[in-house]
Amino acid sequence: MPEIRSNTLISAVLISLLYLTRPALALKSWYTEPGGVPAGSTAGDKVRGVNLGGWFILENWMMPSFFEEDAVKDHYITDEWTYCSVLGEDGCLTRLEKHWDSYITEDDFKRFANYSLNTVRIPMGYWSWTDPEEYIQGQLPYLERALNWSSWYGLDVMVDLHGLPGGQNGQDNQGYKGPIEFQANSTNLDRAMDALANMTKFVTQDKFDGVVKSIELTNEPYILEYNPNGMDFYVLADYYVKGYQVVRANEHIIEGANEVMVVIHDAFQPPSNWQYFWNEPTLGQNWTNYALDTHIYDAFGGADQKSYQEHLDTICGWSAELQEAQKHFPVIIGEFALGTNTYCVDYQSCFGLTLDQVISNITSSYEANLFMRQFWEVQQNVYELGAGWIFWSVHHELAGPWSWTQSAAQNWIPEDPTEKVWPFNPNATSSCLDLSNPIQGDQNMPYFPSYANPYTNIDISTVTRKNFAEVRGSNSTATTNSTSTSTSTSGSGGNATDTSTNSSAVASQSGGTASNGARTKFVPSLGLDFGFCAGAGVFGSSSSLVAAAMIGFMLSALI
Numbered sequence: 001m002p003e004i005r006s007n008t009l010i011s012a013v014l015i016s017l018l019y020l021t022r023p024a025l026a027l028k029s030w031y032t033e034p035g036g037v038p039a040g041s042t043a044g045d046k047v048r049g050v051n052l053g054g055w056f057i058l059e060n061w062m063m064p065s066f067f068e069e070d071a072v073k074d075h076y077i078t079d080e081w082t083y084c085s086v087l088g089e090d091g092c093l094t095r096l097e098k099h100w101d102s103y104i105t106e107d108d109f110k111r112f113a114n115y116s117l118n119t120v121r122i123p124m125g126y127w128s129w130t131d132p133e134e135y136i137q138g139q140l141p142y143l144e145r146a147l148n149w150s151s152w153y154g155l156d157v158m159v160d161l162h163g164l165p166g167g168q169n170g171q172d173n174q175g176y177k178g179p180i181e182f183q184a185n186s187t188n189l190d191r192a193m194d195a196l197a198n199m200t201k202f203v204t205q206d207k208f209d210g211v212v213k214s215i216e217l218t219n220e221p222y223i224l225e226y227n228p229n230g231m232d233f234y235v236l237a238d239y240y241v242k243g244y245q246v247v248r249a250n251e252h253i254i255e256g257a258n259e260v261m262v263v264i265h266d267a268f269q270p271p272s273n274w275q276y277f278w279n280e281p282t283l284g285q286n287w288t289n290y291a292l293d294t295h296i297y298d299a300f301g302g303a304d305q306k307s308y309q310e311h312l313d314t315i316c317g318w319s320a321e322l323q324e325a326q327k328h329f330p331v332i333i334g335e336f337a338l339g340t341n342t343y344c345v346d347y348q349s350c351f352g353l354t355l356d357q358v359i360s361n362i363t364s365s366y367e368a369n370l371f372m373r374q375f376w377e378v379q380q381n382v383y384e385l386g387a388g389w390i391f392w393s394v395h396h397e398l399a400g401p402w403s404w405t406q407s408a409a410q411n412w413i414p415e416d417p418t419e420k421v422w423p424f425n426p427n428a429t430s431s432c433l434d435l436s437n438p439i440q441g442d443q444n445m446p447y448f449p450s451y452a453n454p455y456t457n458i459d460i461s462t463v464t465r466k467n468f469a470e471v472r473g474s475n476s477t478a479t480t481n482s483t484s485t486s487t488s489t490s491g492s493g494g495n496a497t498d499t500s501t502n503s504s505a506v507a508s509q510s511g512g513t514a515s516n517g518a519r520t521k522f523v524p525s526l527g528l529d530f531g532f533c534a535g536a537g538v539f540g541s542s543s544s545l546v547a548a549a550m551i552g553f554m555l556s557a558l559i
């Protein structure tokens, strides 16, 4: 294995020498020089953010009251598609506009700023950007408002095409709970490209001052190695390759800024396996400024049976894999939460309860509160071994550990996200947070409110709007290395080059056995396995990774 790893490094160096860069007048934030040390967000900081989940794509588990209104409650609606089918266009638009207007407000951004976050991730469906079919459009003025708020409060934005035409994972989070049909009809790929092109053009307009630093091509796609109903890996890879070209062809780079970072989701494969993708000439080898998104949850598949220590150790178990992958490309943990069970996530389990009752169930015990803080702190530490983290999600009506706002109000998440109560050892596969040895001593443990707190103790009175230059402190000297051959990867008007992957041929060679839920290898045995082997080594030695992957799978089944 050591030889293989050093080969990988040598290849990475060689490949980086071959990179052709676009002119990069640069902010440091959200920019990784080809072959350079992966960056996080602002000025090389780590990505520290929150998802605006449930806003432009409804998810009933986060906002049950919305689905319990008289007009819809008898339909037991599971997703946005059905919501609009049941209500009809006008009824749906009226309700959704109210939701778009009220679910996310300027005060949310003030709270993010007060808690020193630097990023919001905004999930959106394809229907906001191209023919909406049964869905409803009208999101863009609200998106625009959020981009402005982000700019004013010093946050960077990742916009994510969370739901693809036909659907990439079959879950409510793609807009429609049902089959996975993205791969079933080639018009879906074309429509996805239209959506991506339109989205890219819109969010990179001058008026947004470059606040959108990254575009994610899609969320949690299922491939065959992960789920028998998923798509062939090469269907996904083809989408990623073409999607990258469409983003590059349609982005507008404002003066003094970088090209946007293109983010792809790991499809529940071990992050370091994606070296394969970025080492392949027909796949991602020519990409510049890109990152991998991985989602880590420890709440499903029997996680509720774990002890506090086992939850913490599950997160410790990710350190090695994230550090390995981060050597090669930025790895952003684009979703995680403090939830350790499905209590109130399966929202009917909390039917009739109030936020006060649900939160009191946790806040009644100091030990439980303290665990929440520990679970936060271990995740913050481990995920910053990668490029950083983005909490899922900003609000949840009942389940406090899934709500950033509630978790902040309860002081499970500290105002300073880097605040450390316990020492952290990045090399330890268990007990990586040393609970026996608090940095400030046992007498200085955090204080937790002993009541359900509807955000009121987040004081935003001192948070003020900032102007663009002040926030971003643009640094045009940072990466002015323009070997400037911008023709290399920016495709021709959205017309993606054929990557000539013969999916049927490759599928039959595919080495991964479809073991539902586990992070198996997806790389076919083509003898190009230098990247993959390193990942397999890590994978093989880490059973907690498998456990975590199982959990990821279970989560996807719910969210």
Ligand SMILES: *[C@@H]1O[C@H](CO)[C@@H](O)[C@H](O)[C@H]1NC(C)=O
Pocket: 113, 114, 115, 116, 415, 459, 460, 461, 462, 463
């Ligand atoms: C957050 O608000 C508190 C209370 O107003 C204030 O003391 C603190 O400085 C604020 N922090 C930031 C980063 O704005």
Ligand SMILES: *[C@@H]1O[C@H](CO)[C@@H](O)[C@H](O)[C@H]1NC(C)=O
Pocket: 128, 129, 130, 131, 198, 202
């Ligand atoms: C593309 O986006 C623009 C707004 O930038 C919108 O006017 C147009 O309708 C969109 N196209 C489709 C097909 O939705």
Ligand SMILES: *[C@@H]1O[C@H](CO)[C@@H](O)[C@H](O)[C@H]1NC(C)=O
Pocket: 141, 144, 145, 148, 207, 208
């Ligand atoms: C966002 O800010 C831009 C630039 O200041 C402005 O043109 C636009 O009207 C604003 N949009 C909204 C919805 O506030």
Ligand SMILES: *[C@@H]1O[C@H](CO)[C@@H](O)[C@H](O)[C@H]1NC(C)=O
Pocket: 184, 185, 186, 187
């Ligand atoms: C693909 O989708 C289009 C548009 O929905 C439809 O007209 C066409 O019949 C579909 N083709 C197949 C093979 O399902």
Ligand SMILES: *[C@@H]1O[C@H](CO)[C@@H](O)[C@H](O)[C@H]1NC(C)=O
Pocket: 241, 281, 282, 283, 284, 285, 286, 497, 499
């Ligand atoms: C990457 O660049 C190489 C060399 O220019 C070229 O042969 C290859 O086709 C490119 N790959 C893609 C997917 O564009």
Ligand SMILES: *[C@@H]1O[C@H](CO)[C@@H](O)[C@H](O)[C@H]1NC(C)=O
Pocket: 341, 343, 357, 358, 361
């Ligand atoms: C408290 O939470 C647990 C899950 O952690 C749940 O099983 C239990 O029913 C809850 N109790 C009350 C009174 O809500």
Ligand SMILES: *[C@@H]1O[C@H](CO)[C@@H](O)[C@H](O)[C@H]1NC(C)=O
Pocket: 425, 426, 427
């Ligand atoms: C972790 O391991 C690396 C490499 O073995 C070593 O350099 C580093 O000092 C270790 N860190 C801690 C905190 O033990």
Ligand SMILES: *[C@@H]1O[C@H](CO)[C@@H](O)[C@H](O)[C@H]1NC(C)=O
Pocket: 043, 473, 475, 477, 478, 479
């Ligand atoms: C700008 O970039 C240069 C070169 O990387 C660095 O030395 C300098 O500290 C940066 N300035 C600011 C304000 O970030």
Ligand SMILES: *[C@@H]1O[C@H](CO)[C@@H](O)[C@H](O)[C@H]1NC(C)=O
Pocket: 033, 478, 479, 480, 481
């Ligand atoms: C720019 O490129 C030159 C030669 O390719 C290299 O030596 C130098 O380190 C690069 N500078 C930056 C800031 O990337």
Ligand SMILES: *[C@@H]1O[C@H](CO)[C@@H](O)[C@H](O)[C@H]1NC(C)=O
Pocket: 492, 493, 494, 495
């Ligand atoms: C896209 O490719 C097709 C087939 O290769 C070609 O006919 C068409 O003109 C191209 N479109 C653009 C915009 O380059």
Ligand SMILES: *[C@@H]1O[C@H](CO)[C@@H](O)[C@H](O)[C@H]1NC(C)=O
Pocket: 502, 503, 504, 505, 506
């Ligand atoms: C793709 O691979 C299959 C199976 O090996 C083969 O039958 C087919 O001819 C190939 N198609 C192309 C276009 O190469």
